[in-house]
Amino acid sequence: MNIITLEHGNGGEYTHELVRNLFYKHFQNELLMQQSDSSILGNIGGKLAVTTDSFVVDPIFFPGGDIGKLSICGTVNDLAVVGAKPLYITAGFIIEVGLRIDILERIIISMANTAKEANVKIVAGDTKVVGKGDVDKIYINTTGIGVIEDNTLYMNSSNIVEGDKVILSGTIGDHGMCVMSKRAEFDFDTDIESDCSLLHILVTDILEVSENVRIIRDPTRGGIATTLNEFIENTQMSIVLNEEYIPVRSNVKSMCKMIGLDPLYIANEGKIILIVSTKDAEKILEVMKRNKLGLESRIIGEVIGDNRNKVYLKTEIGGTRILNMLEGDLLPRIC
Amino acid sequence: MNYVDEFVKEGLVENILKKIRSSAIRDIKIMEVCGTHTMAIMKYGIKDLLPQNIKLISGPGCPVCVTSQGYIDTAIELSYEDNIIIATFGDMMKVPGTNSSLKIEKALGRDIRVVYSPIQSLEIAKQNPEKEIVFLGIGFETTAPIIALSIYKAKNENINNYFVLNSIKTMPNIIQKLIVNKNVNIDGFILPGHVASIIGHKPFCFIGKEYNIPAVITGFEPLDILYALYQVVRDVKYGKCKVENLYSKVVEYEGSRKAKEIINKVFIPSDSNWRGLGNIENTGLKILEGYKEFDAEKNFKIVIKEQLAQTQCICGDILKGVKDPLECKMFSKICSPSNPLGPCMVSLEGACAVYYKYGLRR
Amino acid sequence: MCIAVPAKVLSIDKNNAVVCFEGVKTNANVELVGDLKTGDYILLHAGCAIQKINEVEAKKTLEVFKQMLEQD
Structure with a gap:
């Protein structure tokens, strides 16, 4: 069986072979093929957006995606939500000795395909191999570079005003619960799929029709409850959400109920949540619904100016509860 | 019928609330004993919907919260043994002991694993014959038969590396303790539906008969809870003090024969130490002599040492x-x-x- | 104090059953409930069936809810 050994990480012949046969082969582009210590990029006409992220996910393959696709989507999405056009990505791999090379190749191919779809180039990379148990199979660190072509664009929570609307692009909790349902410690069999996807086109569509988008995020770890708290953290505003309007797939809801978790705090990898002016809300909604990743978009709440800096949720039976940021770990509970 | 949705909506919520408002003629204190009821009340924002003169008090029915510091300390001490794997419900991870918590100890490299079921920890024991697996046996009567079953199975299948650090607590007597306390003035109880599914309606009847307090056994969907609150408020208004069972789909008068049988096979009633309340007679279960080889305290010759209650904590x-x-x-x-x-x-x-x-x- | 959900029994093999709660299937130990057949609903807590759900009683409770709310 072909597996990764420590020699694949020592910079010698094995490393070169791995780089040639996997990384160059699949990531193939003129910038990467400079094959130098640094890749020299051309001039970028506009403000730069830079983001970095590390991907550690168990299991590495899950319904709807894998760690490779996730790493590209996550990086592209982080660039997209600030209004940047994603251009380049670098990727660092930390691999546990013993990982099957065909598995590594599947991950690389998945990254390459996703990058192609997003029209971004993987321009630099690095591989390290560590001992058994030092990492769990494979970790990927990425840096993304994008360009903000519109010089006037600056989305920030300071733009939020009373009456603004909160829009969510679809169901919540799919990624987090999908991954959790596949963990070895659970014996759950569900058809929950990760929503892992590229959101740059959806964001571009939105920014094309409106100049009154206050802020956009992809609510990953901590779920929409945490992202919404971050939105208003440094403002005098509060947000009121209507639980009835927040879509949750029934299998996600069920699994959350079984182990005592709340979908509002579960990670998404293919959703955006944004705050927009009342005036433009319907127009934005319309354009979002035309994108296949935004079919279920809805206005789920609005901004109020009560100076209390809270996220309130009107519950399905009409009560009110305060949503704080995620506290503690997401662990299955019995009570 | 899926036994969930019907109990959420049906357009009845507004109707019940109206009735609660019109029936609540004086200040009423209602205790929801069970932690899962507390969570549901929070989740649905029920407190916010009730009239001001109804006060809901959260009772001692969260097994994690009432687990004593001494118990956590003992679990942590056991986790220091290289040969021991601690298996626990996720709820216990952040509960503080005197100086640390299981979450911190896990971060420091102890083998502490979160499981969804005690039966799962039995599997861990089978898969790791060279290790000793200690399951942190906490919970109330709902969980007790499952923990009992894990011990019973371990004995039957000759699994000799499975142990339970037991701190199971039981309900009826702690409620009685709260009632007889002169300072406590509770007008009605919402009783733990899942505990009752095991022990039955009967062990709760004393609340009405002996103490003339209305109480309702109910489920966990909004309608279950709201209806139970309405029932209590109405009973207070008309001076009725019956213990009603609104959860008869899973709660029989005598409870579950099989579950009670396995509990009695493995456990015997005992005192138990409650964080914040102290040692209370006949509010727990301990492992019977016949199963002592599975009792972590006996096997590892340790005793759960109880710290003196934090004197200033109220x-x-x-x-x-x-x-x-x-x-x-x-x-x-x-x-x-x-x-x-x-x-x-x-x-x-x-x-x-x-x-x-x-x-x-x- | 105890999270439990109503799950439908899909198949039974001695002490274990495959049960399903609204799109989530799992294996459950069913030693604590007797006389179980496919199609029954059970109350699932910590990987075990702890009670059988009585459909007749469930309907009765719903009826009680409705009736009580109709009268004053």
Whole structure:
């Protein structure tokens, strides 16, 4: 069986072979093929957006995606939500000795395909191999570079005003619960799929029709409850959400109920949540619904100016509860 | 019928609320004993829907919150043994012991695993014959038969590396203790539906018969809870004090014969130590002599040493509903969600944690 | 104090059953409930069936809810 050994990480012949046969082969582009210590990029006409992220996910393959696709989507999405056009990505791999090379190749191919779809180039990379148990199979660190072509664009929570609307692009909790349902410690069999996807086109569509988008995020770890708290953290505003309007797939809801978790705090990898002016809300909604990743978009709440800096949720039976940021770990509970 | 949706909507919620409002003719204190009821009340924002004169008090029915510091300390001590794997429900991870928690110890490299079921920890024992697996046996009567079953199976299948560090607690007597306390003045109880599914309706009947307090056994969907509240409010209004069973789809008068059988096979009633309330007679279960080889305390020759109750912590009184978190000297100064001392701060939905979270200060 | 959900029994093999709660299937130990057949609903807690759900009683409770709310 072909597996990764420590020699694949020592910079010698094995490393070169791995780089040639996997990384160059699949990531193939003129910038990467400079094959130098640094890749020299051309001039970028506009403000730069830079983001970095590390991907550690168990299991590495899950319904709807894998760690490779996730790493590209996550990086592209982080660039997209600030209004940047994603251009380049670098990727660092930390691999546990013993990982099957065909598995590594599947991950690389998945990254390459996703990058192609997003029209971004993987321009630099690095591989390290560590001992058994030092990492769990494979970790990927990425840096993304994008360009903000519109010089006037600056989305920030300071733009939020009373009456603004909160829009969510679809169901919540799919990624987090999908991954959790596949963990070895659970014996759950569900058809929950990760929503892992590229959101740059959806964001571009939105920014094309409106100049009154206050802020956009992809609510990953901590779920929409945490992202919404971050939105208003440094403002005098509060947000009121209507639980009835927040879509949750029934299998996600069920699994959350079984182990005592709340979908509002579960990670998404293919959703955006944004705050927009009342005036433009319907127009934005319309354009979002035309994108296949935004079919279920809805206005789920609005901004109020009560100076209390809270996220309130009107519950399905009409009560009110305060949503704080995620506290503690997401662990299955019995009570 | 899927036994969930029907109990959520049906357009009845507004109707019930109207009735509760019109029936609540005086100040009424109702205790929801069970932690899962507390969570549901929070989740659906029920408190916010009730008239001001109805006060809901969260009772001692969160097994994690009432787990004593001494118990956590003992679990941590066991985790220091290289040969031991600790298996626990996720709820226990952040509960503080005297100086540490299982979460911290896991981060420091101890083999502590979160399981969804005690039966799963039995599997871990089978897969790791060279290790000793200690399951942290906490819970109330709902969980007791499952823990009993795991011990019973271990014996039958000759699994000799499975142990339970047991601190199972039981309900009826703790409720009785709260009732007889002169300072406690509770007008009605919402009783734990899932505990009752095991022990039955009968063990709760004393609340009405002996103490003339209305009480309702109910489920966990909004309609179940609201209807139960309405029932209590109505009973208070008309001076009725029956213990009603609104959860008859899973609660029989005598409970579950099979579950009670396995509990009695493996356990015997005992005292138990409650965080914030102290040692209380006949509110727990201990492992019978016949199964002592599975009792972690006996096998590892350790004793759960109880710390003296934090002298200034008033969680005991808060749990009883006689004091407010703001009356506690330690509140928000020494005791906070990141460094909780008493059960009411340990639980996210505990009275103190809620006060802290919502910024209520002296 | 105890999270439990109503799950439908899909198949039974001695002490274990495959049960399903609204799109989530799992294996459950069913030693604590007797006389179980496919199609029954059970109350699932910590990986075990702890009670059988009585459909007749469930309907009765719903009826009680409705009736009580109709009268004053």
